[in-house]
Amino acid sequence: MDLVKVKNLSRTFDVSKPWLNRVIERQPKLFLKAVSEVDFDIAERSTYALVGESGSGKSTIGRMLVGLLTPSGGNVEIEGVDLANETDAAKVAAVRADIQMIFQDPYASLNPRWRVRDIIVEPVLARGGETKGLAERLLEQVGLSAEDAGKFPHEFSGGQRQRICIARALSSEPRLIVCDEPTSALDVSVQAQVLNLMSDLKDSFGLTYLLISHDLTVVQHMADRIGVLYLGRLVEEADPDTLFSDPKHPYTQMLLEAAPRLDAFGREVVPPEGEIPNPIDPPTGCAFHPRCPLAVDRCRAERPELREVGTSRAACHLAE
Amino acid sequence: MTEPVLSIRDLSVEIPTRKGIVCPVDSVSYDIAPGEILGVVGESGAGKSMAGNAVIGLLNPPARIAKGEIWLNGTRIDQLSGDAMRRLRGKEIGMVFQDPLTSLNPLLQIGDQLTETMLTHLDISRSEAEKRAIAALQEVGIPGAADRLNSYPHEFSGGMRQRVVIALALCAEPSLIIADEPTTALDVSVQAQIVALLKKLCRERGTAIMLITHDMGVIAEAADRVAVMYAGRLAELGPVREILTSPSHPYTDGLMASTPLASRGKSRLHQIPGSMPRLNAIPDGCAFNPRCPYAADKCRHDPGPQGVEGRAACWFPIVRERTA
Numbered sequence: 001m002d003l004v005k006v007k008n009l010s011r012t013f014d015v016s017k018p019w020l021n022r023v024i025e026r027q028p029k030l031f032l033k034a035v036s037e038v039d040f041d042i043a044e045r046s047t048y049a050l051v052g053e054s055g056s057g058k059s060t061i062g063r064m065l066v067g068l069l070t071p072s073g074g075n076v077e078i079e080g081v082d083l084a085n086e087t088d089a090a091k092v093a094a095v096r097a098d099i100q101m102i103f104q105d106p107y108a109s110l111n112p113r114w115r116v117r118d119i120i121v122e123p124v125l126a127r128g129g130e131t132k133g134l135a136e137r138l139l140e141q142v143g144l145s146a147e148d149a150g151k152f153p154h155e156f157s158g159g160q161r162q163r164i165c166i167a168r169a170l171s172s173e174p175r176l177i178v179c180d181e182p183t184s185a186l187d188v189s190v191q192a193q194v195l196n197l198m199s200d201l202k203d204s205f206g207l208t209y210l211l212i213s214h215d216l217t218v219v220q221h222m223a224d225r226i227g228v229l230y231l232g233r234l235v236e237e238a239d240p241d242t243l244f245s246d247p248k249h250p251y252t253q254m255l256l257e258a259a260p261r262l263d264a265f266g267r268e269v270v271p272p273e274g275e276i277p278n279p280i281d282p283p284t285g286c287a288f289h290p291r292c293p294l295a296v297d298r299c300r301a302e303r304p305e306l307r308e309v310g311t312s313r314a315a316c317h318l319a320e
Numbered sequence: 321m322t323e324p325v326l327s328i329r330d331l332s333v334e335i336p337t338r339k340g341i342v343c344p345v346d347s348v349s350y351d352i353a354p355g356e357i358l359g360v361v362g363e364s365g366a367g368k369s370m371a372g373n374a375v376i377g378l379l380n381p382p383a384r385i386a387k388g389e390i391w392l393n394g395t396r397i398d399q400l401s402g403d404a405m406r407r408l409r410g411k412e413i414g415m416v417f418q419d420p421l422t423s424l425n426p427l428l429q430i431g432d433q434l435t436e437t438m439l440t441h442l443d444i445s446r447s448e449a450e451k452r453a454i455a456a457l458q459e460v461g462i463p464g465a466a467d468r469l470n471s472y473p474h475e476f477s478g479g480m481r482q483r484v485v486i487a488l489a490l491c492a493e494p495s496l497i498i499a500d501e502p503t504t505a506l507d508v509s510v511q512a513q514i515v516a517l518l519k520k521l522c523r524e525r526g527t528a529i530m531l532i533t534h535d536m537g538v539i540a541e542a543a544d545r546v547a548v549m550y551a552g553r554l555a556e557l558g559p560v561r562e563i564l565t566s567p568s569h570p571y572t573d574g575l576m577a578s579t580p581l582a583s584r585g586k587s588r589l590h591q592i593p594g595s596m597p598r599l600n601a602i603p604d605g606c607a608f609n610p611r612c613p614y615a616a617d618k619c620r621h622d623p624g625p626q627g628v629e630g631r632a633a634c635w636f637p638i639v640r641e642r643t644a
Contacts, residue, residue, distance in 0.1 A: 053507035157595045158364075187363035187534065187596070192578035192589040199588065214508065217537075221580035221589070258512035260537025262579060265561045267541050271513040275477050 003176060003208050004042040004065065008074030011035040011060050015280065032280050034060045035232045037074065039306065042225075044175075047202065047209040049219040051255075052229035055276055058212045061229075062178045065210060066101050078176065097127060100169035104181035106161035110153040116164055117149035123172040138167040142197060159190035166197065170205065178210045183218060195222060216259045220244055228252050231279055231287040238312035248314035250292045286316070294318055323394065324351035325495050325528040326375065331388030331398075333367070333374050335599075342599040343386070344370045346552040347626055352496065355526040357519070359543030359560065361533060365596050367552040368532045372498045374398075375530070376413050377405040393495060411441035414489030418501035420481035424473040430457075430484050431469030434491050441492040456487040460517060479510035486517065490527075497521075500532045515542050536579055540564055548572045551597055551607035554627035555634070568637035569627075570612045606634070614638075 016022060016029040035057040042048040050058040063069040065076055067083050075082045081095045100123070103109040110119055120138055121131040136146035142163040153161060162182065169177050182198070183191040195218065201207060213219050219226055220240050228236040228249065236249040247253045254272045261267065274291040277283055285303050289295040298317050306315040333345035345367040352358045360368045373379050375390055377400070390398040392412060400408065409415070417423040425433060434453035438444060444452070450469070457465035460483040473481055482502060489497050499518065503511040519542055522529050531543055539546050539560060546563050548556040548571065556569040567573045577590035594611045597603060606624045609615040614636050627633035 053509065159595050188536070188575055189363065189578050189592040190595055192580075192591040193593075195580070196588050196591055216508070217580040255508060258509045260511070260515070260535060260541050262537055262540050262564065262576070262581060264541055265564075269512050269516055269541070271516040272509040275479055275510060276507070 001044045002041040003044040003079065004048075004210070005077040006038060006040050006042075006061070006065070006074075007077070009035055009038045009061065009064060009071055009076060010073035011057075011064060011069060012072045030280055033232055033282070034279065035064070038227075038229075038232075038234050040227050040234065040237060042176075042208060042210060044208055045202070045206055046224040047211055047222050049211040049213060049223035049226045050229055051213055051216060051219050051226060053214060053255075053276055055231070055279055056229040057232040058214075058229050059180055060232075062101070062180050062210060062212050065176075066099050066178050067096065068101075093127075097172055098175040100172060100174040100177045102162070102165050102169050102177060102179045102182045105185050106158055106165055107185075109165055110161055112153055114152075115149070116151055116153065116156075119153070119164065120149070120168045120171050123168065127172070129172075134171060135167070138170055139164075141170070141201070142167045143193075157190075159186055159193060162186060162190075162194050163197065166194075166201070170201065173205070174207070176208045176210065178212070180212045181214070182211070184213070184215065191218070198222070216244075216255065228255070231276065231282055233287065233315065234306055234313075235288065235316070236312060236314045237306070242310070242312055246310075246312075248309045248312050248319040249288075249316045250294050250318075251288045254291070322353055324353050324391075325393060326352045326530070327389075327391040328371070328375065329389040329391070331371065331374060331390065332386040333370050333379065333383055334386040335383045337600070339600055343602075344383070344552050344599055345374065347388070348549070348552075348554045349388075349626070349628060350547050350554065350557055352528040352530060354495070354528055355522055356545065357522050357529045357531055357543045359531045359533065359539035359546040360549060361536060361539055361546060362549035363534060363596050365551070365599065366549040368549050369500050370552075371549075372500055372530060372532050376409055376415055376498055377402075378409075378415075407441070410437055410494070411492045412494050412496065414492070414494040414497040416482070416485050416489050416497060416499040416502045418504050420478060420485045420505070421473065423485050424481065424488075426473050429470050429472055430476075434469075434488060437488060438491050452491060453487075456491045457484070459490070459521075460484075460487045461513070462487070479506055479513060482506060482510075482514055483517065486514075486521075490521065490525075493525075494527065496528045496530065498530045498532070501534070502531070503538060504533070504535070511538070518542060536564070536576070548575075551602055552599070553607060553623075553633055555608070556627055556632045557629050566638075567632075568639065569608075569632035569634050570614055570636075570638065571608050572632075573638055574611075574613075 011034050013032045013034055015032045052058045064071050070084050078095050081091050086092050117135040120135040124131050135149045139146055139148050144163055183194050211222055223240050225239055226243050227234050230251050236252045247256055258272050283290050285301050286299040289299040304315045304317045306313050309319045329349050331348050334341050334343050348371055362368045374385055385398055431453055435449040438449040454465045462468055462483055503514050521527055543560045546560045550571050555571050556563055574592040592611050603610055605620040605622055609619040618635050624633055624635045
């Protein structure tokens, strides 16, 4: 059973200069296509990971999933309800309550003037639920102590703050948690604690995660299914074992090759060519062709569709 | 053995605060030989950047060097005056910071920034400096170097900007480059480019590089030797392969085990309980003892031996069969 169905999802941002500048400098409107035509499903009680470099649109997708941004095209269905187009407010509210989010920076995502107890129970309070003892119970579940409920966020370290964020996300008993780079701001030893906690909670609460990360090792460890994004498009989707042992798309291959490895002492990497192109003016055809070692004429002219290749899906003319 | 470019002896940095003196760097010693990349790893607050800043004389007051010596090419530099230190910075020691956007002047064309550095430190003419600026940009792999001299920093992408910063650090041909988290702000593919560039420079020019990072993967690929720091102290120092495959300090061991690795599969990650102590609450004895699985009574009272080459700062180092 798929909890989340993302169909043909697109999002365009207007990045034009102000009207007067456009008139005086005779410039057209500029649009940035952050996400284009992305399709994927997330099975219930699984972890779906989106990886990609900066500007690949992974956070934009996460934000559209929780409803912080509205899609410009396509739709997101959660529990069979299309959040952007559903008109029945009761249905929307019911689904909304099942979605929570954990952000990257635990220093910025907790209100410094609120006590931890108030932070944690807010999602429940907002819907008029019962909150007595809830914060204390959740704090213990995420590995802090019940006495911490009366403290302020500045009294905690980064890893502890991220635990508070997780406790807040859990308080409304969600089914889906969107984790946007949950461990990027943390040190390695603390990252391990948070990742273990996330796995434990997934099992005990029956959670579904959308994990957004740029760190391939974290993704490999956590995910059941991985989607690789490049310039707003899904270029490959596979389960971790297949993706890491037999990547189909040349971009995935490049990414895996370039990622630093712990066991590769003095490895001489042939560093990848070039950088991510400007998303306002993406290359024609396959967006990866200027950096692709295998590119042929067809790649420059025709954009490859995402198609089944073995157990994976890849958007490459040459993948087999 | 060749004379080390940089030699730090028993260096301590202290910061007086209202609640007493804290010590972000505590009795640290290491050497860097010419053409060597020394990786300095540790988590945030371990004092790795603070040690780098002490070397280049950029400690923010009230932080100050409390004791110890810093030798650069046989000259003691920790007692130099501000003026003498300024002449040294850029000429003998180049610096690459984490954020390439804030380490370039946004109002100056990069050509001007490069030539200014060279004219300050080297006795050359402006036209010669310009020629060298182009050569430096070419060396760090910026396409169309001659045309890019008149570009401003904002016209470059993140990776290209970091290359400019490296060119800037290189242009006066220093014998030591301190690279403080040079790839942390960059994407994986660009990070690989920058690491390859640093290795190439080190090999071709014999520049010594102090690579400060928290990323063990970068260390494994780039560094020759590695210094692991914890709570201001040197936990362990040695050849990178030895330290990473058979660590003898329990902290390094825990750190390596808690990094997600393909070969470990989906099992739970090893976790070190707790987190790095704050500077004003460093525990008695060995700073790692509250988190250490092997801690004994002795560890709670006595800080243990100082970490030096080949000897971990631990009473009970882990002994393993060294696999050659």
